[in-house]
Amino acid sequence: MNNLHKRLLLLLLTTFPVTGWTLSSDREQPMLIEADRAELDDAKGISIYRGNVRVTQGTLLLTGEVMTVYNKGDEVQKVIMEGTPATYRQRPDNKDQDVRARALHMEYFTNPEKIVLTKQAEVEQEGNVLRSERIVYDVPLDRVNAGTTEPDERVRITIQPKPGKPPEVKDAPPASP
Helix, strand or coil, X not given: CCHHHHHHHHHHHHCCCCHHHCCHHXXXXXXXXXXXXXXXXXXXXXXXXXXXXXXXXXXXXXXXXXXXXXXECCEEEEEEEEEEEEEEEECCCCCCXXXXXXXXXXXXXXCCEEEEXXXXXXXXXXXXXXXXXXXXXXXXXXXXXXXXXXCCCCCEEEXXXXXXXXXXXXXXXXXXX
């Protein structure tokens, strides 16, 4: 197996494996990486994919203009996807709808495992939307932290009402004669 095949296999095993956001069977599916160009530098441990980058694996779909993968030895350290915007879509286990994320800059770190979305970041699931200039997802803790220290950059969250029975309407009191 040559270095290119090893690198693609490593990418297959480690690209955005967010347990709370993913369908567990996706990791067992083949990964397809498409781009207009690819630069693979084994000596530096950097792979760069440019132009209409598209990564698919099961229900996972990542898109962007440039994806950079940083390796140390045989381990992926970090993956960066940039676009206008870069996008992420994947179906979580036991859900009927995909999780969707978009940002101008997405970073996935393996140690500690986290995803950082910056610049016009947005995550949407089941109609609920989180928007911020920075969203950090701590994978092992399944914890989200959003916001920056800039005074004009606010976190915006839209939460849909839970489906259920309609509210009861009480009968109006009888009219007085």
